[in-house]
Amino acid sequence: MCITWCINAFCPTVPYRNSNKNVVYSNPDSVNIESVKLPDSISQIRAGAFDGCENLKSINMPESLSYIDEEAFLNCSSLKSLEFTNLRSIDTNAFKGCSSLENLEFSNQLSSIGGGAFYGTKIKNLNIISPEKAFVASKSMLEGAVVENVTIEAKSVTLNSDALKAETLKNVEIKGTDYVTIASDGIVSSILKNLTLEGEKITVGSNGIDCDALESFTLKGKTITINNNGVKSNALKTLTLDGILTIGSYGIVCNALEDLTLIGSVSSITTDAILSTSLKNVTIDMDMNGLYTNAFGSPGDD
Numbered sequence: 001m002c003i004t005w006c007i008n009a010f011c012p013t014v015p016y017r018n019s020n021k022n023v024v025y026s027n028p029d030s031v032n033i034e035s036v037k038l039p040d041s042i043s044q045i046r047a048g049a050f051d052g053c054e055n056l057k058s059i060n061m062p063e064s065l066s067y068i069d070e071e072a073f074l075n076c077s078s079l080k081s082l083e084f085t086n087l088r089s090i091d092t093n094a095f096k097g098c099s100s101l102e103n104l105e106f107s108n109q110l111s112s113i114g115g116g117a118f119y120g121t122k123i124k125n126l127n128i129i130s131p132e133k134a135f136v137a138s139k140s141m142l143e144g145a146v147v148e149n150v151t152i153e154a155k156s157v158t159l160n161s162d163a164l165k166a167e168t169l170k171n172v173e174i175k176g177t178d179y180v181t182i183a184s185d186g187i188v189s190s191i192l193k194n195l196t197l198e199g200e201k202i203t204v205g206s207n208g209i210d211c212d213a214l215e216s217f218t219l220k221g222k223t224i225t226i227n228n229n230g231v232k233s234n235a236l237k238t239l240t241l242d243g244i245l246t247i248g249s250y251g252i253v254c255n256a257l258e259d260l261t262l263i264g265s266v267s268s269i270t271t272d273a274i275l276s277t278s279l280k281n282v283t284i285d286m287d288m289n290g291l292y293t294n295a296f297g298s299p300g301d302d
Contacts, residue, residue: 034078040064045072047091054078061085068094070114076101084110088133090117096144111154112136119144124168130154131177137163150174157199159186167191175199180221182208189213193235197221202243204230219243223267226251237278245286247273247295260296262286269295 036050036059044067050056051074059082066088073079075097083105092114095101101121111133118126126147128135135154141163149171150164157176161183164172169189174180176199183205187195192211195218197204202221206228214233221243228248236254240261247269257276265287277298 034058036060038062038065043067045069047071048074050074050076052076061087066109067091070094071096073098081105088112090114092116092138093119095119095121106130109133110135112138113141114138115140116143117141118147121145124148126150128152128154134158134178136160139163140165142166142169157181159183161185162188164188170194172196176202179203181205184208185210187211201225203227206230206248207232209233229253245269249273250275259283271295272297 032055033053034055034057036056038060040062041064042062043064047069049072051071054075054077056076057078061082061084063085065084066086068087068090070091071093073095074093077097077099079098080100081103085107086109087107088109088111090113093116094114096116096119098121101123104123106128108130110128110130112135115138123145124147128151131153133154134156135152136158137160139160139162142165145166146168147166148168150169151173153175155176156178157174157180159182162185165185165188167190169192171194172187172192173196178199179201180197180199181203184207186205186208188210191213193213194216195211195214198220200221201223202219203225204227209231212234214236217236217239219241224241224243225246226248229250231252231254233254235256237256238259239257240263242263244265244267245262246267249270249272252274255277258278259281260274260279261283263285271294273295275297279296282296
């Protein structure tokens with residue numbers, strides 16, 4: 001038997017805890033519900049609203065919906081696909097335990113995703129296209145997820161610590177019109193092969209990118225700052241850096257790196273900034289001011 005839960009302003013069973021008719025506050029207390037119809041007035045689904053609705057298969061997402069709170073769909077194990085037209089924020093563990101969830105379609109308004117939002121889901125592709133918004137990936141955004149491919153395009157992009165830390169991650173493309181900022185351990189994967197970062201200003205924090213299998217790394221920005229131990233890979237062989245460069249000590253440690261090209265100008269490239277045991281060719285097409293002696297070397301060199 002299919003049970004449909006219809007929410008509207010005239011329904012006496014609407015689970016509101018105050019007079020705000022635009023917010024879903026609590027769950028319908030029934031694991032038997034298979035379908036939910038939300039009215040166009042709904043702007044927010046609060047914490048735990050559909051927690052444990054394990055038979056829920058269908059729920060519409062009206063254009064008015066902007067916010068999904070913590071654990072809103074916790075353990076809704078029958079949901080397979082959701083499409084959002086105006087969603088702005090997804091909170092911590094929002095879809096945790098949705099073990100059948102394979103596909104999420106976002107609007108161009110999405111500006112943040114909380115930690116563990118996709119924990120235990122089947123989502124493999126995460127596409128976030130919000131060209132007019134600043135997007136923030138919260139700490140541990142991909143915790144417990146099996147995401148393989150991530151594309152983020154936004155006005156600006158901030159990856160907090162462990163935001164893209166996932167052993168399933170294979171391909172990442174991030175483009176920020178204004179800036180891209182990657183915090184400590186922002187991108188971590190032992191099998192990630194392809195990484196693209198583009199933005200007016202790119203900043204990679206200490207230990208920001210730790211990807212042993214990284215083979216292709218595209219880095220384009222007007223100004224590029226790579227802090228100490230910013231990029232680590234044991235597979236990357238070719239690297240081109242194009243912009244005004246600032247690279248700290250041990251900024252790039254890539255033992256397989258053979259070919260390095262520097263284009264633009266140097267703000268500061270310190271001693272032991274770029275380390276590789278395999279470096280054969282260095283092409284420099286830039287203003288050399290700010291390039292320290294012994295900027296290139298091998299790990300362990302004195």
